[in-house]
Amino acid sequence: MKGPPPVADAHDEEVRARIARGLVYTESETAFLAFGRRTEQIFEYNHTPPREAERRRSLLAEILGSVGERVVLLPPFHAAFGSNTHIGDDFFGNVNLTCVDDVAIRIGDGVMIAPSVTLTTTGHPVHPSRRADFGRFSEPIVIEDKVWIGSNVVVLPGVRIGYGSVIGAGSVVSRSIPPMTIALGTPCRVVRDITDEDLTTRLAGQ
Template sequence: MDLTERPTPDPDRSEFDKMVAGDWYRYRSGPELAEMTNSTQRTCRRITALYDEDRDAAYALLTGMLGTAGENLDFRPPMYLDYGSRLHIGRDTFINGDFLTLGGGEITIGNNVLIGPSARLYTPIHALDVDERRAGYERVLPIHIGNDVWLGGNVVVCPGVTIGDGSVIGAGSVVTKDVPAGVIAVGNPARVVRTIGEPE
């Protein structure tokens, strides 16, 4: 994505259509976007309220609002999502409490993934120009987390990042660039420290 490209008005498309296409859109001016996020956030609150009393109902609410949900998805509330339909989670994945996905970029989480508490997945990039930022322009980039990945607690994954299969991201790390498969990455910004299986 060319971040120097400037937003241009396009009244013939909805803000949602622009968002899904990865174009500049105004998240404050599209009523359909506000309704989608409000509806998703209401559902997240209902899931949290239901979880202790009727776990099956909470699970059904969660899987029903996601884009896709694999078998044996396990989670702990609370969970905070902006657009449930833009999140895809594979089978046998576990998501610990205080999980947050922000923005309308597509997020794909693979199979057998472990996500620690307070993980944050951010997809939006705001305009650099102050006037355009005040006007609410942003774009989104997808996030892809491969199979068998482990994200430690308080990990932040930034827009456009791919984390390869089997990799481990240390607690508190901020992942700003792609991480290859089969490595351990830690820090802010996260850096690969070794390949899994290598001596420490």
């Protein structure tokens, strides 16, 4: 069961404010957020047989912050919390989707994600002294409606991928991508717009 969050004190609120600003925080400082981790439910989801579709759906509702209708998420699935990830309607996620959701990951409707994709809201300071106690910073990720993300893509903190866009396999997305574009590479860059001409590609007999 998810249960209510603990009552926050002044220290907790200060840490939350720092996280919201994208500033560095540490593992010890965020111990009060551990209630949001869905480790046991994720383990159970990944070990639930395919024939138990209703059980999988029930577990997914327990794991995620919110989940829409007609959602397919093939195990194994991994998440730092689970409860900070939000998925819309008509979603397909292939195997080995990893959500480092220390803060919110919001996925819209009609999104498709290929195998072995990582969505990470969290990075670490460059200087090693700032990584003591697992020092890190986090920024939300937004994936808008109708996006398709190819295999082995990594989406980094603070990125927004616009409506209808396609991210090529193997890309590292470090900057936001505008709507209705194809982007690929390391770092990921827009290579062209998606146009009505794309409606005629891959037709039968071509």
